[in-house]
Amino acid sequence: xxxxxxxxxxxxxxxxxxxxxxxxxxxxxxxxxxxxxxxxxxxxxxxxxxxxxxxxxxxxxxxxxxxxxxxxxxxxxxxxxxxxxxxxxxxxxxxxxxxxxxxxxxxxxxxxxxxxxxxxxxxxxxxxxxxxxxxxxxxxxxxxxxxxxxxxxxxxxxxxxxxxxxxxxxxxxxxxxxxxxxxxxxxxxxxxxxxxxxxxxxxxxxxxxxxxxxxxxxxxxxxxxxxxxxxxxxxxxxxxxxxxxxxxxxxxxxxxxxxxxxxxxxxxxxxxxxxxxxxxxxxxxxxxxxxxxxxxxxxxxxxxxxxxxxxxxxxxxxxxxxxxxxxxxxxxxxxxxxxxxxxxxxxxxxxxxxxxxxxxxxxxxxxxxxxxxxxxxxxxxxxxxxxxxxxxxxxxxxxxxxxxxxxxxxxxxxxxxxxxxxxxxxxxxxxxxxxxxxxxxxxxxxxxxxxxxxxxxxxxxxxxxxxxxxxxxxxxxxxxxxxxxxxxxxxxxxxxxxxxxxxxxxxxxxxxxxxxxxxxxxxxxxxxxxxxxxxxxxxxxxxxxxxxxxxxxxxxx
Ligand code: COA
Numbered sequence: 001x002x003x004x005x006x007x008x009x010x011x012x013x014x015x016x017x018x019x020x021x022x023x024x025x026x027x028x029x030x031x032x033x034x035x036x037x038x039x040x041x042x043x044x045x046x047x048x049x050x051x052x053x054x055x056x057x058x059x060x061x062x063x064x065x066x067x068x069x070x071x072x073x074x075x076x077x078x079x080x081x082x083x084x085x086x087x088x089x090x091x092x093x094x095x096x097x098x099x100x101x102x103x104x105x106x107x108x109x110x111x112x113x114x115x116x117x118x119x120x121x122x123x124x125x126x127x128x129x130x131x132x133x134x135x136x137x138x139x140x141x142x143x144x145x146x147x148x149x150x151x152x153x154x155x156x157x158x159x160x161x162x163x164x165x166x167x168x169x170x171x172x173x174x175x176x177x178x179x180x181x182x183x184x185x186x187x188x189x190x191x192x193x194x195x196x197x198x199x200x201x202x203x204x205x206x207x208x209x210x211x212x213x214x215x216x217x218x219x220x221x222x223x224x225x226x227x228x229x230x231x232x233x234x235x236x237x238x239x240x241x242x243x244x245x246x247x248x249x250x251x252x253x254x255x256x257x258x259x260x261x262x263x264x265x266x267x268x269x270x271x272x273x274x275x276x277x278x279x280x281x282x283x284x285x286x287x288x289x290x291x292x293x294x295x296x297x298x299x300x301x302x303x304x305x306x307x308x309x310x311x312x313x314x315x316x317x318x319x320x321x322x323x324x325x326x327x328x329x330x331x332x333x334x335x336x337x338x339x340x341x342x343x344x345x346x347x348x349x350x351x352x353x354x355x356x357x358x359x360x361x362x363x364x365x366x367x368x369x370x371x372x373x374x375x376x377x378x379x380x381x382x383x384x385x386x387x388x389x390x391x392x393x394x395x396x397x398x399x400x401x402x403x404x405x406x407x408x409x410x411x412x413x414x415x416x417x418x419x420x421x422x423x424x425x426x427x428x429x430x431x432x433x434x435x436x437x438x439x440x441x442x443x444x445x446x447x448x449x450x451x452x453x454x455x456x457x458x459x460x461x462x463x464x465x466x467x468x469x470x471x472x473x474x475x476x477x478x479x480x481x482x483x484x485x486x487x488x489x490x491x492x493x494x495x496x497x498x499x500x501x502x503x504x505x506x507x508x509x510x511x512x513x514x515x516x517x518x519x520x521x522x523x524x525x526x527x528x529x530x531x532x533x534x535x536x537x538x539x540x541x542x543x544x545x546x547x548x549x550x551x552x553x554x555x556x557x
Contacts, residue, residue, distance in 0.1 A: 030548055034540060046550035135405065167191070176222030201224070254536045305338055363421070371423060382406055383406070398492060406448075415527060
């Protein structure tokens with residue numbers, strides 16, 4: 001089929017749908033929802049069989065849905081309607097939730113339902129449920145719905161349900177002298193990553209993101225108790241929660257580390273180091289062992305790794321290499337394996353070029369430590385999405401396994417044509433050959449795990465279910481610790497020594513960083529502009545041509 005994706009932004013779900021539809025052989029083009037006129041023009045030019053809207057914030061114009069079948073992906077079960085479906089599901093502690101594929105009609109979310117899927121809910125951020133459960137359900141339901149469109153089936157009238165408006169601030173506001181930890185967590189999770197719960201901290205109106213409960217700390221309800229690594233800890237009536245990121249008003253605000261926003265107001269707070277003991281699992285870096293396998297998780301918010309995050313990860317990695325295990329599994333975080341440098345922290349820095357420079361070198365240190373490891377076999381187990389430097393960091397390991405549902409963006413071009421580092425000039429040719437480099441780096445499109453395997457970028461594709469993938473990775477890692485372990489380790493050390501003799505690792509890094517220095521400090525501001533726009537989630541003014549293939553047809557019509 002010829003399918004036009006119409007989206008508010010090319011977000012993770014839109015990327016997954018795009019990659020799945022292409023893999024299934026459909027002709028796919030994308031138009032971002034900029035105005036009704038632009039949408040109508042895209043339909044006229046592309047002449048799609050169907051319009052699919054994976055992530056849309058406005059109604060599709062009548063002229064469009066009257067002319068072409070339009071399918072809306074709604075993150076709620078049949079009958080549910082409204083713009084804050086998942087927010088309400090988290091707030092209401094729904095035991096299960098769903099995704100419906102609704103045909104667009106005059107009534108918002110009120111058209112015939114072509115397909116749906118249900119899933120059990122888990123206590124997690126709204127954005128995490130969206131990236132994992134909603135995404136898996138949406139893809140399955142969408143293919144069923146497209147089958148019906150092809151066969152000319154109309155779908156079912158929606159069951160009786162209800163319309164729900166956006167969540168009012170009063171429903172989600174935290175009462176620190178009355179709410180327990182579970183309630184505070186539920187409220188923050190229901191609004192994370194957008195729009196965030198509005199709160200008052202030290203007399204400042206802020207929005208809260210990236211919260212996790214602390215199992216030990218407690219104090220007077222509402223009091224600030226400690227700080228750690230950019231996060232602050234605040235007491236509830238029965239414990240305490242950490243809050244990692246805040247957004248404060250003003251012009252074009254963006255999420256920043258809580259301590260960066262509050263600054264002086266926190267002067268007297270004690271500084272803890274939750275990452276100093278990864279085995280206690282209190283911070284984003286966690287370590288555990290099962291038999292001969294050490295599992296290192298690094299669950300950084302949005303997969304963004306700041307200079308300090310990289311330093312903490314490097315310390316935890318070095319600790320892991322000193323253990324009498326055989327295999328280290330680098331498990332990343334629940335939603336993202338890694339998205340590379342922390343662009344928000346860079347944007348918030350006094351000197352973004354200096355912070356970019358520090359950040360890239362700190363990631364390189366982690367990559368180098370993994371590459372130089374000769375005591376263990378290493379595995380990158382990519383259960384969550386990865387992009388840019390995050391993908392190339394994963395290549396530093398000996399084996400790369402990915403969940404079948406992950407979306408990889410193995411290129412830097414979308415971030416203002418960054419050249420990239422993380423030893424990609426050493427790691428990538430080894431995997432895909434010189435010819436494969438262009439196929440990986442040259443296009444700006446997201447890629448599914450299966451495509452990455454075909455290109456040789458990764459070694460294995462595991463189950464799509466998140467928990468099943470973790471089990472798969474663990475079982476395969478245990479196997480790796482058995483099968484010819486000593487021989488493999490020896491061969492690895494020999495290969496590394498040979499590579500080093502041919503061209504030392506530092507030569508790759510120096511050459512990459514020379515190019516990065518130009519990106520950060522040179523005359524071309526593209527990277528700084530792209531970063532400014534990404535962290536502020538700036539609306540698009542047009543659809544880039546690498547997505548809007550139909551625009552290339554304009555001249556030929
Ligand atoms: N630093 C800080 N935040 C990042 C990030 C990074 N490197 N990469 C992604 N994010 C944030 C996004 O801003 C978004 O924030 P939000 O919670 O305020 O909405 C969230 O993570 C991801 O949202 P999602 O909807 O899953 O993805 P997306 O639509 O933003 O697209 C990416 C996914 C990863 C392709 C895109 O975010 C991207 O290109 N990120 C930059 C990668 C990069 O260039 N890294 C630096 C070079 S090493």
